[in-house]
Amino acid sequence: MNKFEQLGLNESLLLAIKDLGFENPSEVQEKAIPVLLEQNTDLVALAQTGTGKTAAFGFPLIQKINVEDRSTQALILSPTRELCLQITNEIKLYSKYIKGLNTVAVYGGASITDQARDIRRGAQVIVATPGRMQDMINRGLVNIKNISICILDEADEMLNMGFYDDIVSILSDTPDDKNTWLFSATMPAEVARIAKKFMKDPAEVTVGHKNSGSKTVSHEFYLVNARDRYEALKRLADSNPDIFSVVFCRTKRDTQSVAEKLIEDGYSAAALHGDLSQAQRDGVMKSFRGRQIQMLVATDVAARGIDVENITHVVNYQLPDEIETYNHRSGRTGRAGKTGTSIVIITKSELRKISSIERIIQQKFQEKTIPSGIEICEIQLLHLANKIKDTEIDHEIDNYLPAINEVLDGLTKEELIKKMVSVEFNRFIAYYKKNRDLSGSNSGERSERSTSPREFKSGDDVRYFINIGSRDDFDWMQLKDFIKETLDLGRDDVFKVDVKEGFSFFNTDGEHMTKVMETLNGFDMNGRRINVEISKNEGGGGSRNSPRRDHNGRGGRSDRGSGGGGGFRGRSDSGSRDSSGGGRNFTKRDSSAPASERKRTSSSDEAPRRERKSSDGESKGFFEKAKRSRRSE
Incomplete structure (x- = not known):
C-alpha cells in the first residue's frame, strides 16, 4: 500500500x-x-x-x-x-x-x-x-x-x-x-x-531541529591564505573529478571573475548573477540542468529557487554576510535522501564564523587540508583508468582497427597503457610539478588567530597607511567599499577611513591584520601597485568599545546594508550595491544613498577639528613614503 x-x-x-x-x-x-x-x-x-x-x-x-x-x-x-x-x-x-x-x-x-x-x-x-x-x-x-x-x-x-x-x-x-x-x-x-x-x-x-541543517549534508572547511583562494578552489575541483556543484560568491564581480578563470583553466563553468538578462539566465540554467556545466558560479540572490537534482557539492568560495544564508546554500545539495558535501574556503580571520554556523546548523565542520599535487595526480589517474574501463565500446570503430593496429605496432601492453593515460593526464603532472602545495600554507588549529611581530589581537585596532587616495578617484565611502570587497570583510570591519590626495588611512580589528597585509600589498589596481604599511599613529584615537567614527566625525553607521558592497539593502541581485561598475571596476556608487552620504569626503569642512588634526599629523609622517611609492612605479 x-x-x-x-x-x-x-x-x-x-x-x-x-x-x-x-x-x-x-x-x-x-x-x-x-x-x-x-x-x-x-x-x-x-x-x-x-x-x-x-x-x-x-x-x-x-x-x-x-x-x-x-x-x-x-x-x-x-x-x-x-x-x-x-x-x-x-x-x-x-x-x-x-x-x-x-x-x-x-x-x-x-x-x-x-x-x-x-x-x-x-x-x-x-x-x-x-x-x-x-x-x-x-x-x-x-x-x-x-x-x-x-x-x-x-x-x-x-x-x-x-x-x-x-x-x-x-x-x-x-x-x-x-x-x-x-x-x-x-x-x-x-x-x-x-x-x-x-x-x-x-x-x-x-523537521529536525529548528534552523538546523540537513543531516544528509557533510560540512568541511579549508584554511588558506586569501591570495590562494582561487587556487584552492581549482585543486578541490581537481580532487573531485565528478564534481557537479554550485560555487557561491558574494558579489557579481567575483562571480563573473571566478567563472571566467575556471573556463580559462579548462573547466565547464558559467556565471549566474543579476547582470545577466533573463534569456541568459535561462540558458545557463538549462545547460546546468543538462550537466553541460559542471560548476555553476552564483550569487546568493541569483541562486535562490534553483532546484537541480544530484548536486554533489556546494562550495562557499566566500561566506555570506548573513550567517543564516549558509543554511540555504548547503541545502542545494543532499536532497531527496542523497548525500552531499558543503565546502567552505576561509582565511584565519574568518575562523570565528565557523563556530557561529555550527551553532545554527547544529552540526560540526571537519577541518581538511587542500590536497597536494601528488594526491590530485593519483586521484585523476585512477579516475581516468576507471573511465577507460567503464567506457562502452562503439563497434563502428572496428573498421578502423587495422589502420590503428598498424600505427601502434611494436608497442607493449604496458607502453600502450602509459601512452593512452598520458594523453589526458600529462597536463596535471605538468601543472602540479611547477606549483607549490597549499596544504601547509595556512593550516592550524581552529582556535589559532593571526598575529604579527607586534602581536595584534582581536579587540585591538590597527591603523594602516595605503598609497591610494582622491587622485585615484576615491572618497572615504568608495575606499571603504573597495577594501571591504577586496578583503571579504564585514560591513563594520573597516572604519576610521581618511582619504588624502595621494594616500589614505584606515583601521581594522587586529585579527584582520595578516589578511590586510597579505592581500592588499602588491595588489594590482588598473596598473597601480598598492602598498600598505601599519601606521604608528592611532589616527584619531578611540577605543574598540567606543562608537566608531569615520574621518568625518559621524558615528559608524555608514554601512548598515547586508551586501559586501555595503550601504543599502536591495531586493534583488541586480539592484544591490556591487563592484561590477565604475571607472576603476571596483565600486559602483549607489544613487539611492542620501546626498549627504555621497558628497562628504575626507576634506569635508564638517569634519571635527580634532579628527583633521590627527590625520594631518599622520600625513606629515607618510607624505614622503607616498612620493617614494609613486616614483617607484
Missing part, C-alpha cells in the same frame, strides 16, 4: 502521485499534510530546502480548491521567478487529473498584461513573487480579497531579499479569516514577526 494513501489524499491526487513515481512521503509531508487536510488552521512548517515542501502544501491546497468556482481562492508567494515557475509546474503536475483547476504564475520580467489576462480567465491558484504581486494589486489587476488560503514559501528568503513591506501590504489585502501556511528553512526575527502579526494559534511542524 502506498503510504500517501494513509495521509487522506483523494483518488485524483493519488493517481498523479503514482505517475510521478512517489512512493513514500518525506518527513515534512507526513507531518504537514494530515494537519492541513483535517483542520482549517494556520501552519508554521520549518524544514530545509529540498525536503519536499512544495508537495507538503501543494497536495492539501489542491484538495481544498473548489474547481466549480473560477475566482482566485489561493495565493502562493515565493522569492524568485525560478521558484515561482517551479512551484507552478509542480502544482500543475499534481492536479493533472483534476479538470478545471487553473494555476497562473505571476512574476517580473514577463508581460504583466498577459498575466492579468490569464487571471481574468479564471485562476483558482496564483503563484507570485512579492514585487510583481504588489504591482498588480496597485494597478487593480488582481483581486485577492476573498482568498481562503495564503502560502508563504521560503519565507526567510523573501524577507532576506527585502520583501518585508511588500509581504505585509499583500497580506493586509487578504481576508482576516483565511488560513496562512508559512514554510521556511529558518525562523529569524522578521519571519516570527510576520507569523505573530498575521497568524492565529498556528500549528507547528518542524
Whole structure:
C-alpha cells in the first residue's frame, strides 16, 4: 500500500502521485499534510530546502480548491521567478487529473498584461513573487480579497531579499479569516514577526531541529591564505573529478571573475548573477540542468529557487554576510535522501564564523587540508583508468582497427597503457610539478588567530597607511567599499577611513591584520601597485568599545546594508550595491544613498577639528613614503 494513501489524499491526487513515481512521503509531508487536510488552521512548517515542501502544501491546497468556482481562492508567494515557475509546474503536475483547476504564475520580467489576462480567465491558484504581486494589486489587476488560503514559501528568503513591506501590504489585502501556511528553512526575527502579526494559534511542524541543517549534508572547511583562494578552489575541483556543484560568491564581480578563470583553466563553468538578462539566465540554467556545466558560479540572490537534482557539492568560495544564508546554500545539495558535501574556503580571520554556523546548523565542520599535487595526480589517474574501463565500446570503430593496429605496432601492453593515460593526464603532472602545495600554507588549529611581530589581537585596532587616495578617484565611502570587497570583510570591519590626495588611512580589528597585509600589498589596481604599511599613529584615537567614527566625525553607521558592497539593502541581485561598475571596476556608487552620504569626503569642512588634526599629523609622517611609492612605479 502506498503510504500517501494513509495521509487522506483523494483518488485524483493519488493517481498523479503514482505517475510521478512517489512512493513514500518525506518527513515534512507526513507531518504537514494530515494537519492541513483535517483542520482549517494556520501552519508554521520549518524544514530545509529540498525536503519536499512544495508537495507538503501543494497536495492539501489542491484538495481544498473548489474547481466549480473560477475566482482566485489561493495565493502562493515565493522569492524568485525560478521558484515561482517551479512551484507552478509542480502544482500543475499534481492536479493533472483534476479538470478545471487553473494555476497562473505571476512574476517580473514577463508581460504583466498577459498575466492579468490569464487571471481574468479564471485562476483558482496564483503563484507570485512579492514585487510583481504588489504591482498588480496597485494597478487593480488582481483581486485577492476573498482568498481562503495564503502560502508563504521560503519565507526567510523573501524577507532576506527585502520583501518585508511588500509581504505585509499583500497580506493586509487578504481576508482576516483565511488560513496562512508559512514554510521556511529558518525562523529569524522578521519571519516570527510576520507569523505573530498575521497568524492565529498556528500549528507547528518542524523537521529536525529548528534552523538546523540537513543531516544528509557533510560540512568541511579549508584554511588558506586569501591570495590562494582561487587556487584552492581549482585543486578541490581537481580532487573531485565528478564534481557537479554550485560555487557561491558574494558579489557579481567575483562571480563573473571566478567563472571566467575556471573556463580559462579548462573547466565547464558559467556565471549566474543579476547582470545577466533573463534569456541568459535561462540558458545557463538549462545547460546546468543538462550537466553541460559542471560548476555553476552564483550569487546568493541569483541562486535562490534553483532546484537541480544530484548536486554533489556546494562550495562557499566566500561566506555570506548573513550567517543564516549558509543554511540555504548547503541545502542545494543532499536532497531527496542523497548525500552531499558543503565546502567552505576561509582565511584565519574568518575562523570565528565557523563556530557561529555550527551553532545554527547544529552540526560540526571537519577541518581538511587542500590536497597536494601528488594526491590530485593519483586521484585523476585512477579516475581516468576507471573511465577507460567503464567506457562502452562503439563497434563502428572496428573498421578502423587495422589502420590503428598498424600505427601502434611494436608497442607493449604496458607502453600502450602509459601512452593512452598520458594523453589526458600529462597536463596535471605538468601543472602540479611547477606549483607549490597549499596544504601547509595556512593550516592550524581552529582556535589559532593571526598575529604579527607586534602581536595584534582581536579587540585591538590597527591603523594602516595605503598609497591610494582622491587622485585615484576615491572618497572615504568608495575606499571603504573597495577594501571591504577586496578583503571579504564585514560591513563594520573597516572604519576610521581618511582619504588624502595621494594616500589614505584606515583601521581594522587586529585579527584582520595578516589578511590586510597579505592581500592588499602588491595588489594590482588598473596598473597601480598598492602598498600598505601599519601606521604608528592611532589616527584619531578611540577605543574598540567606543562608537566608531569615520574621518568625518559621524558615528559608524555608514554601512548598515547586508551586501559586501555595503550601504543599502536591495531586493534583488541586480539592484544591490556591487563592484561590477565604475571607472576603476571596483565600486559602483549607489544613487539611492542620501546626498549627504555621497558628497562628504575626507576634506569635508564638517569634519571635527580634532579628527583633521590627527590625520594631518599622520600625513606629515607618510607624505614622503607616498612620493617614494609613486616614483617607484
